[in-house]
Amino acid sequence: MRTFEEWVLKSQTEGLKLGQIVLHDQAEQLDKSEQELLARMRENLVVMRESVRLGLTGERRSLSGLVGGDALKVEQRRASGESLVGSVIGGAIAKALAVAEVNASMGKIVAAPTAGSCGVLPAVLLTAEEVYHPNEEDLLLALFTAAGLGVVIADRASISGAEGGCQAEIGSAAGMAAAAAVELAGGSPRQCSDAAAVAMKSFLGLVCDPVAGLVEIPCVKRNAIAASVALSAAEMVLSGVFSAIPLDEVIDTMGEIGRQMPCSLKETAQGGLAITPTGRRVQADFL
Numbered sequence: 001m002r003t004f005e006e007w008v009l010k011s012q013t014e015g016l017k018l019g020q021i022v023l024h025d026q027a028e029q030l031d032k033s034e035q036e037l038l039a040r041m042r043e044n045l046v047v048m049r050e051s052v053r054l055g056l057t058g059e060r061r062s063l064s065g066l067v068g069g070d071a072l073k074v075e076q077r078r079a080s081g082e083s084l085v086g087s088v089i090g091g092a093i094a095k096a097l098a099v100a101e102v103n104a105s106m107g108k109i110v111a112a113p114t115a116g117s118c119g120v121l122p123a124v125l126l127t128a129e130e131v132y133h134p135n136e137e138d139l140l141l142a143l144f145t146a147a148g149l150g151v152v153i154a155d156r157a158s159i160s161g162a163e164g165g166c167q168a169e170i171g172s173a174a175g176m177a178a179a180a181a182v183e184l185a186g187g188s189p190r191q192c193s194d195a196a197a198v199a200m201k202s203f204l205g206l207v208c209d210p211v212a213g214l215v216e217i218p219c220v221k222r223n224a225i226a227a228s229v230a231l232s233a234a235e236m237v238l239s240g241v242f243s244a245i246p247l248d249e250v251i252d253t254m255g256e257i258g259r260q261m262p263c264s265l266k267e268t269a270q271g272g273l274a275i276t277p278t279g280r281r282v283q284a285d286f287l
Helices: 004-014 018-030 034-055 070-079 086-104 120-132 136-156 166-184 189-201 219-238 247-260 277-286
Strands: none
Touching: 004 018, 004 136, 004 189, 004 247, 018 034, 018 136, 018 166, 034 086, 034 120, 034 136, 070 086, 070 219, 086 120, 086 219, 120 136, 120 166, 120 219, 136 166, 136 247, 166 189, 166 219, 166 247, 189 219, 189 247
């Protein structure tokens, strides 16, 4: 199994961004040119931007009627200047909700790494863009950094809620987003790794308990929380804080915790919030 540390060390040795190292690696692994892969990632970026835009209109509603309109509410409060968490975090929360609501309404999103966690990476990436104003190539390379981490997580543990709980989906997304944000902020490869570790540690043990079996409650709001955690992790690491536990060990731990979880807490809707009195009523009403 590959490790993320291998990419960090190679990046440090060659004096390249992590995104460049991952891009080179994937071009070799997939037998494609780097330009082909950059073009594909550019398409993903376009979809991310569009899903944010559509979600912020407040017009997207899920078929169940349980999800929709919350992204616009948060964005309007942010625009009013009354946000408790400020414009940056407030904007990230709104963007994360926007993409997750587009997903719930059967819209087109980028699974990053999954559909259930699709709002985290675009929210953090596009928020970092507003702060640092990187060029498109830097944005694409940051996405490759995130994607590289996703590859390692899938290889060493899991990105599936049905296999590893929500920690495997939303936790992985938070780690990927934190690493991308640090790279966009000019952080080192080691800092990217540390930020991902800090973010992922924050979600260890998180169960996957979709109410009525739908990727809506509590999934959509978890995207917003994960975006906030990713930015918090990035901010700490950029300030000089480091992770005491290396990223690859955090990933392996997540995999082991996922294997220890009972099936009732892994996307079966047989435990957690799904079997609360309200959760059962929602399921009964929906069915």
